[in-house]
């Protein structure tokens with residue numbers, strides 16, 4: 274098309290036709306849409322919120338809305354076994370998982386690469402022409418470094434623009450989390466929209482509302498039950514005040530984007546936080562799962578920051594059971610309609626304060642042994658063995 278324009282200019286100049294008389298050449302068809310693709314910066318929404326605060330639940334609601342039909346999701350989980358991409362209800366080619374680190378520290382470079390790569394593939398037509406990106410951060414991430422990538426990273430800020438930040442806050446655990454985890458305060462303080470989740474489980478979350486209001490006075494606190502999740506993730510240009518993140522991102526603009534964060538490697542600021550996974554090839558029976566849920570309920574509290582798992586059940590091989598817990602809450606068991614990928618192993622991810630993989634691993638092994646013995650006793654017609662959380666089976 275450039276060649277055609279040049280040729281046209283030359284021949285009209287030769288004939289001395291005034292410039293104003295040149296016919297406008299309409300940009301139509303593939304050429305026009307290609308130029309539009311190059312010129313348009315794609316809006317990005319950051320979805321943040323502490324561990325288990327309901328980010329994926331809200332995102333899944335939003336993804337069912339046609340407003341997010343053209344959205345790509347980038348999800349970050351901190352650890353080798355990631356489950357979030359399996360729990361997001363979108364086709365696998367519109368979800369990208371960034372694992373093995375946290376977006377605000379070690380995988381910031383991966384985020385830059387992922388965004389640049391997505392944009393390149395979009396231009397080449399190798400993937401569908403998405404018009405929006407949602408980045409779901411890990412619950413432990415501070416949003417500022419991600420914001421900086423979008424505002425300041427060369428190659429990213431020319432193709433993408435940060436549209437806004439949505440933060441989820443869990444009504445039940447929110448106050449304790451804000452007291453104990455600085456990331457949670459930053460997530461709220463930088464948000465354009467704060468969504469309080471789980472207020473269905475707590476009748477008067479007034480104290481939390483007030484606290485959120487003090488942390489981010491410009492931002493209305495919305496109730497997850499009332500929001501239009503699709504519209505929530507989209508930020509029409511120019512419909513709000515100057516966002517809090519803009520000045521923060523600008524003041525950090527000089528910082529080199531792409532390497533490790535300033536606060537040390539792999540969450541040095543939270544040296545007490547441990548993350549590990551339990552993986553099993555053998556399906557579980559209902560006794561084992563029930564005992565695990567009982568043990569989780571017994572151990573619920575601030576030390577059990579997060580547990581989530583897909584469980585392969587003997588009685589239900591075609592669809593996994595899903596378990597979720599976060600601090601004080603162990604949520605009711607739910608089920609997926611089908612396995613989201615080829616991987617049908619039981620995978621349970623734990624994020625704890627101080628409690629190590631060995632301790633929890635032993636607890637799960639105890640549970641598995643006990644349920645085996647119960648099964649054997651039952652088949653012999655004997656009495657059921659009782660589980661005690663101190664490890665002594667009676």
Ligand SMILES: Nc1nc2c(ncn2[C@@H]2O[C@H](COP(=O)(O)OP(=O)(O)OP(=O)(O)O)[C@@H](O)[C@H]2O)c(=O)[nH]1
Nearest residue numbers: 323324325326327328329330412470471497597604
């Ligand atoms: N009752 C109730 N449960 C909720 C609500 N929102 C989320 N949950 C439950 O909370 C649990 C955790 O929700 P997720 O959406 O996985 O939380 P998350 O923030 O994505 O979790 P991580 O990214 O793993 O930290 C799940 O069992 C959800 O069903 C809510 O508004 N009410």
